Amino acid sequence: MRLNYPSNVKIVKVPCTGRVDILMILRAFESGVDGVFLAGCLEGECHFLKGNLRAKKRVQYVKELLDESGIDGSRLDMYNMSAAAGQRFAEVAREMTQRVRSLGPSPVRKKR
Amino acid sequence: MIVANRKSLEEILEMIRPYKKILLLGCNECVTVCAVGGQREVGVLASELRLSRAKDGDEVEIKEHTLERQCDYEYLDQIRPFAGDYEVLLSMACGAGVQYVAENYRTKLVLPAVNTTFLGVTLEQGVWSERCQGCGSCILDKTGGICPIARCAKSLLNGPCGGSSEGKCEVDKEIDCGWQLIIDRLKELGQMDRYEEIIPVKDWTTARDGGPRKRVREDLRL
Numbered sequence: 001m002r003l004n005y006p007s008n009v010k011i012v013k014v015p016c017t018g019r020v021d022i023l024m025i026l027r028a029f030e031s032g033v034d035g036v037f038l039a040g041c042l043e044g045e046c047h048f049l050k051g052n053l054r055a056k057k058r059v060q061y062v063k064e065l066l067d068e069s070g071i072d073g074s075r076l077d078m079y080n081m082s083a084a085a086g087q088r089f090a091e092v093a094r095e096m097t098q099r100v101r102s103l104g105p106s107p108v109r110k111k112r
Numbered sequence: 113m114i115v116a117n118r119k120s121l122e123e124i125l126e127m128i129r130p131y132k133k134i135l136l137l138g139c140n141e142c143v144t145v146c147a148v149g150g151q152r153e154v155g156v157l158a159s160e161l162r163l164s165r166a167k168d169g170d171e172v173e174i175k176e177h178t179l180e181r182q183c184d185y186e187y188l189d190q191i192r193p194f195a196g197d198y199e200v201l202l203s204m205a206c207g208a209g210v211q212y213v214a215e216n217y218r219t220k221l222v223l224p225a226v227n228t229t230f231l232g233v234t235l236e237q238g239v240w241s242e243r244c245q246g247c248g249s250c251i252l253d254k255t256g257g258i259c260p261i262a263r264c265a266k267s268l269l270n271g272p273c274g275g276s277s278e279g280k281c282e283v284d285k286e287i288d289c290g291w292q293l294i295i296d297r298l299k300e301l302g303q304m305d306r307y308e309e310i311i312p313v314k315d316w317t318t319a320r321d322g323g324p325r326k327r328v329r330e331d332l333r334l
Contacts, residue, residue: 023152026159030166065156068121069164107167 001086005093017041017078018051025062029071032109035100038078039089045082052080072103113142113233114206115240116149116226121160127223128161128200131172135191135198136161136225137213138178139205146240148226149204151178157204157225182209188216195220231262248318248325254306256297261314263290269311 014020017040028036038059040052056078063073077096081088128134136158144150158174165172175198179187182205195201200221203210207228214222230242245262251269252259261267265275265283271291275282279292298304316322 023155023159026156026163030159030162065121065160066163069160070167071163108163 003086003090005090006097008097009093016046016048016051017055018046018048020055020058022058022062022065025059025076026065029066029075029106029108032106034103034106034109035075035096037076037092037096039092040078040080042080042082071107075100075103075106113145113231114208114228115146115230115232115242116143116206116228118148118153118157118204118226119224121164124157124202124223124225125161125164128172128202131199133173133198133200134161135175135177135195135201137182137191137201137203137205138176139182139203139209140178140180141183141205143205143209143226144178145234147238149206151176154178154204182206183212185212185216188213246319247314247316248322249315251311251314254309254311255294256301256303256306258290258294258297260290260294263288263293265290269314 017038020038025036038055040055041047043052043056046052059076059078063076066076067073077099079088079092079096081092136154138144138149138151138154140150143153147153154176158176161172161174175194177191179190181187182203195217198220200223201213201217202223202225203213204225205213206226207224210222210224214220231244231246232240232242235241242262244259245267247261250259251261260269260271264271265281265287266273268291271294272289273291276289276292279289281287281289295304295307298307318325
């Protein structure tokens, strides 16, 4: 499809978004990343039944933790798309990059 | 198990504001089961604190360490080799754990990261509910296995009161009336005759009213 998405998006592969632990997300922010998004399967289509629904709840929880820590929770989000939705992935990558860019660099990294 | 709640990040940050080197202690017992102070929660709190302090340009060194228990000396002793390297000990155990750390590390400032709340059960994953207040003289045999001290807002021994409506307590419509639960259970057990018995005034000296409690078993002492 030769689709483009911003080169600053680095992909971490997991077998299912249900594998994503809250600590994984927090550690990513600790390492200085400006934003994180989870790309999970469509709701109701999880191969493991509830993986993406669990991830959704965890993302919501970590958003609260980030807000509490003074790191804007909107730097984190979750999107649902099928494995065949390359177009949608590129679109989301651009959308999230745009959002994070408008928020500026992570306040954690700025002070380092 | 003992159930606790994490203090707000704001409150914890305020407590540790002057310190740069912190030993964050988790506990593998009750607070692990109620997901408030185990190894994972230690990781999450440490991460939150580091993020928050880094954001303000005031970096902090946090060592994460989770003990088997904080209410037993043998386990507390395990941190002795390195506890001295830190300015302050932040404990995620229940109030008993926090105090026992403080008793055993007398020159160290020990801070609590959780609010110890109640003795309870896991209703479902992520939901805990109070069951016991440790009054020191159990009457569950008389009340169908449901405790009026812990489950009735007024701890009535002969209930329910006039605030009971459609099985709920007047304190909060989400709270079951403890005495309604007792009556339903006694009916199920065919023991409604027990409900007719008046439970006499309780001797609260076995509870907190008798001062701090202590239990000794001479045969076990070394």
